[in-house]
Amino acid sequence: MGHRRGRLTAMRIVHVSHTSQRGGAELALVRLLARPSRWDAAVCASPGGDAFAGLPVHGVPVQLDLPGLPGGGTRGKSPALAAKYLSALRAAARTLRDSPLVHEADLLHANSAAAAIICALANRRRRVPLVVHLRDLVDPESLGRFGFEAFTRIGLVRADAVVANSATTLRSAESRIGPGVFQAVLQSPSGIDRRVTTPSVADRVRTVGMIGRLQRWKGQHVFLEAFAHAFAGTDVRARLAGAALFGEAAYEEELREQAARLGIAGQVDFLGHVEDIPRFIDGVDVLVHASTRAEPLGQSVLQGLAHAKPVVATEGGGPGEWLRPGENGLLVPPGDAGALADALRTLAAPGDLRARLAAGAARTPGLLTDDECADAHAAFFGTVLGVRATASGRHPE
DSSP, X not given: OOEETTEEOOOEEEEXXXXXXXXXXXXXXXXXXXSSOSSEEEEEXXXXXXXXXXXXXXXXXXXXXXXXXGGGGTSOOOHXXXXXXXXXXXXXXXXXXXXXXXXXXXXXXXXXXXXXXXXXXXXXXXXXXXXXXXXXXXXXXXXXXXXXXXXXXXXXXXXXXXXXXXXXXXXXXXXXXXXXXXXXXXXOOOSOSOOOOSOOOOSSOOEEEEESOSOGGGTHHHHHHHHHHHHTXXXXXXXXXXXXXXXXXXXHHHHHHXXXXXXXGGGEEEEESOSOHHHHHHTOSEEEXXXXXXXXXXXXXXXXXXXXXXXXXXXXXXXXXXOOBTTTBEEEOTTOHHHHHHHHHHHHSSSSHHHHHHHHHHTOTTOOOHHHHHHHHHHHHHHHHHHHHHHTTOOXX
């Protein structure tokens, strides 16, 4: 624990995010810090978004000057763009380094790969233990070529501890994590306030839903193609919850044109960003996850399981760690619209499969509510402080 001005205080953690836009990593952090306080928290984030508005955190957020760059600065092939992005990260690191929040902190928590680079540069003398949160797979496909190299060579190597949102995510980074670094896999908060223990299953499938930012690798185009194969011309509706962010408006327009071309435009609801996810899930009969590559966690899968819904997800990554095919959900190959369509037809067919999967979802072991996730993270952060204190020859307070 921290010890300042001669008195014992709660551990003070500075959570650093490279963006204030509402992405998956940012929403996970919001959910973590929106619970009743387990520690004294401050958020440092770049301007230009409202992800952290209204959080009950202590301290004044530091505005990190990290401008939005084409391609995110990490995925482009331009060396000049990569250099510009690294320059922005260094500027953010200087802002963070000079902040009194960091000097008062017991722990730095980097909420993303870019945030880890910022924290590592700001904390070169390792005055404050650094926890790096792995929320994406650590590979060039997920982080971009430049992002992967910068993160593994600058951010990850200076971590005192690493926490991952799934075993798959942690395995993707293992070869790059230094010896003696404390590691853990912890479920990220996914908007689960309670678990449904008594499923309610409709007599037939009327609505099939999907949750996720409108982004090509999330696979909404695969979902629409599969839905058309399975339900075109029927009264079954497809509901897409999620907005296009970070310059992805063209993909949303492509999806709308695809729905029209497939003859299902009148059956598809584009809802944009949805605040009340539990209500959305309660309103669908089947929940679909359709990512075209391995998903680090798959928050929508966890949300569907918590609501005891029949879930269809793509194989690999986090969803495959939670779903047991035929018991609490179905798995299909990524990018395979035909296989997804077959799974949807199977779920819509007469029989008790949906009821059996819903009952299995309600019994899924190890699935945590957001309060339980906050408890697990508090214990992890406390352990990191204890390990760091022991290694430095100090006794934790």
